[in-house]
Amino acid sequence: AQSVTQLDSHVSVSEGTPVLLRCNYSSSYSPSLFWYVQHPNKGLQLLLKYTSAATLVKGINGFEAEFKKSETSFHLTKPSAHMSDAAEYFCVVTTMDSSYKLIFGSGTRLLVRP
Amino acid sequence: SQTIHQWPATLVQPVGSPLSLECTVEGTSNPNLYWYRQAAGRGLQLLFYSVGIGQISSEVPQNLSASRPQDRQFILSSKKLLLSDSGFYLCAWSEGSLRNSPLHFGNGTRLTVT
Numbered sequence: 613a614q615s616v617t618q619l620d621s622h623v624s625v626s627e628g629t630p631v632l633l634r635c636n637y638s639s640s641y642s643p644s645l646f647w648y649v650q651h652p653n654k655g656l657q658l659l660l661k662y663t664s665a666a667t668l669v670k671g672i673n674g675f676e677a678e679f680k681k682s683e684t685s686f687h688l689t690k691p692s693a694h695m696s697d698a699a700e701y702f703c704v705v706t707t708m709d710s711s712y713k714l715i716f717g718s719g720t721r722l723l724v725r726p
Numbered sequence: 727s728q729t730i731h732q733w734p735a736t737l738v739q740p741v742g743s744p745l746s747l748e749c750t751v752e753g754t755s756n757p758n759l760y761w762y763r764q765a766a767g768r769g770l771q772l773l774f775y776s777v778g779i780g781q782i783s784s785e786v787p788q789n790l791s792a793s794r795p796q797d798r799q800f801i802l803s804s805k806k807l808l809l810s811d812s813g814f815y816l817c818a819w820s821e822g823s824l825r826n827s828p829l830h831f832g833n834g835t836r837l838t839v840t
Contacts, residue, residue: 653836
C-alpha cells in the first residue's frame, strides 16, 4: 500500500532564511510525486512534480524538491523564504491502484516571521 | 490556457436543505473531473471523479451525488444537507491519468451547514 508522511505539521522560519519541508513516502512501485501549496480559503496550486525524469525538480516561486529513492523522500526546499510563502503545503503521491486517485499528506503549515 | 471556475465561493445552508455546487473547466476537452472535500483539520477526501459525460465514480457513500451533464461541467448535489457536510469543497481537473498529469484545482466553495 502507498502512503505519504509529512514529518512536520508546522514549520516556522524567518524571512530570507532557507525553507525545508519534509516528505517521506511508501510505495511498492515507482510513483509520481507532487507538492501543492494552499493559501487560506483558496484551492491547491501545483508547485512541482516528479514523474521519473530528473530527480531534482524545479518548481514555481523558487521552490525545488529532490526525489531520493534510497531514502524514499521528496523534501521541498527554497533558499530564501518570502512572506508570501506562508501557506499550507501538501506532499502528494500517486497510487498503484487507480489512475484517478492520489494520496495526500496531512499538510505542513509554513509560517514566515518578518 | 485552461481555467477552472467554481461557484459559489461561500455558502451557508440550513440542515435539510438541498445543495448544488457547480464547476466548469475552459480551454481543454474531455478532462477528468474531480470533487474533493477538505474538512477542518483533516486532509483532502476524494468524493467523486468522472472520466466522461455521464460517467461518475463515487468514492465515499454519503448523501451527496455528482453529475456531469456536459463535457466540462461537473455538479455536486445533495437533496438534504447534514451538519457533517460542512467543509471546503474543491473541484479539480486533469488531462488524463494522475500518474502523469497533475491535478488543477478551483478556488473552492466554503459550505457551512447550520
